[in-house]
Amino acid sequence: LETSQFDAAKTILTPVQPADIADVIESLPSRLQVLAFRLLSKNEAIDVYEHLAPPVQESLLEDFKHPEVLEIFNQMSPDDRVRLLDELPAKVVRQLFKHLSNEERKATSLLLGYKPETAGRIMTTEYVSLKEDYTASQALDRIRHIATSFETIYVLYVTDDSRRLTGTLSLRNLVMARPEEYIAQIMVPDVVSVHTNTDQEEVARTIQHYDFLAVPVVDSEQRLVGIVTVDDVIDILEEEATEDIYTAGGVQSQGDDYFKSSLMTVARKRVVWLFILLITNTLTSQVIHSQEDVLQKTITLAAFIPLLIDAGGNVGAQSSTVVIRGLNTEDVRLTQVLPVIVREGGAGALLGLMLGIVVTVWAYFLQGDWLVAITVGSSLFIISLLAAFAGGGLPFLFKSMKLDPALMSAPFITTAVDVLGVAIYLLIARSLLGI
């Protein structure tokens, strides 16, 4: 490539999947990216462009602002174009908009008008719609005519004169049908659809639930305005999973590229949770501070504070992890709060019992005082129980208050375990050791 042997490079690139070409281009230094990209035929270029990461798409746009790229931009699927525009600075967006054909500009504005993370924003307007009075062979002819550049033609949508969705039809059933059959006879009249402002995660769950290849998006008058396809769903569910994992790990996520965001951004996304911890720990420190006389008399008690906090925090985290994931994947319903709390409470008691016994024996061997050992063990039992209840119950509380349970549960569980845990520990010590 370096030696500009265009034709050789072209033959190497040609018989490969667009996604793979995109990977190769991304791995090149940016000067060569432009060069490699220009070697592609126009049709290939569009496919490959849609597979490139947004930063590379952006730099290619800036690098050669000439008709070739604008043409590609014009021919992208509306949903992929919107995704790119979301990443670009407003000035560039305005410039690009000028170059879109009237039709494409309308489609793009439509999508950009919907709120981010809703069905309206992620849908594509390229779907095949049919009328009920077409015959199967007329429908097939229509598809052959219009569908070359459409994202999917495997699910077809039947609408009435005012564009209201009346049925769906798979290409499979159309191919299987006798040529003279009417669409009205072979379509499925029971349509599952989502609304333009349905949350993208719910859209994804709908497609997952029904094993659909695409789901139609309708406006408030039941008119068909677009479809969301299964390939977008995979990315959405992965994004949501990343969000859940990040939130559980105390990191705010916005789905940026790891290496692109500045160190300040990274720190900002993490510092919130750390400052919440500081506040929690102010309380814990106050508790310890106010009970200093207990520690002063039996300094070995201090050695077990990390153990109690770590173990309690983890029992709580385990319960909340399972419950939050269950609520997010809809394996656990909001109404099941009671059986879940009973279950997690039971698990907490069982774990607390096992850990408590082991820790009691172990604490005795460490410092040779049965009273201290029993203090540590019984505190751990109570803390485990408390943590499991908090981890099992709080996600339900926050979910029913329409707050994100993954975000809200951790601070409260930590506070419960740390503050109450240390308080319980030192109070038990005070009464058992007679201080």
Next chain:
Amino acid sequence: LETSQFDAAKTILTPVQPADIADVIESLPSRLQVLAFRLLSKNEAIDVYEHLAPPVQESLLEDFKHPEVLEIFNQMSPDDRVRLLDELPAKVVRQLFKHLSNEERKATSLLLGYKPETAGRIMTTEYVSLKEDYTASQALDRIRHIATSFETIYVLYVTDDSRRLTGTLSLRNLVMARPEEYIAQIMVPDVVSVHTNTDQEEVARTIQHYDFLAVPVVDSEQRLVGIVTVDDVIDILEEEATEDIYTAGGVQSQGDDYFKSSLMTVARKRVVWLFILLITNTLTSQVIHSQEDVLQKTITLAAFIPLLIDAGGNVGAQSSTVVIRGLNTEDVRLTQVLPVIVREGGAGALLGLMLGIVVTVWAYFLQGDWLVAITVGSSLFIISLLAAFAGGGLPFLFKSMKLDPALMSAPFITTAVDVLGVAIYLLIARSLLGI
């Protein structure tokens, strides 16, 4: 339904999606499940059955062991059948096997012969294969003939005489082609395929990467043996995400139903991680124990131990969360270890600086001793730095050792932060406070 008005119930159930019928049946008491299920027509019954949760599938099988169910079992897709058999006791599996037709038994045994969580186990053997010398219209005729019960006909596979995969073709391109064109002319000869023993997560990533509807599975002689479809991929990626989330939360996952597993099983899955924590904490307690004289002299130091452990643990967890997720979704590559460590180290330093300053001021207000305050603040800075390095670097170490980074990183990070953190804290206290 209770009053046995069969026909009325039937009209209610009929025009609805199979997945929804399955939901309704699952919500009924088990006596009524059988009744409701029998109301369905045979074709519906198969579709609905495949959408039912495995425990319900199982109870239906046991509830009425008569020809009707066996017939349905016989007509399920091989991959759905294998998923059901995986859940059933061996005795039931043997009985059911007897009732399969010869052909279906062969298909099912084939799948069961592959290791769990590989492409071979999750693939379906129902795909449409074509020969290169068919014309487009011959191919369409063939599809009309054989494809009524096949899982997908949107991707077609072209094989040679020894069943080796030579190309793929979308139904879309077939429909678009002129009737007299040969398959060899319109197929895509560059085939992306996976091997029967490819891990299911890699299969899912392949489909996700290329935005495929299905990926072909070949054996070691490049012969086509099955396909994996996109609807399975969604479930696999969700399963893997749940596994990652559970592991991060210290819970071993096996994808069981939440309410079905016994309390002992639940406890067993969580206790391992808690015992690892105990061992870590033995070390921490030993460190505190051996430095008791420092604490004895300045008992306020004890009040800050929870703060240091919590904050350090969280900085480490944040780094490892981001890095592990990046490695799992292949956004971060193994070779990028150096930039990642530099980045996480930088983030750790920045966070440590911010937290350290705040904590120093705050600790001074809490107990009025600048030396103690500086001890706490500077320890927190060092601990943050250490935690971020551990969180950024350890996942790479474990990944390159072919260990699960999500599983292995947490114990080591906790140990590093707790044991080294407390040691650093007390050593700084010793030298600053001149003990």
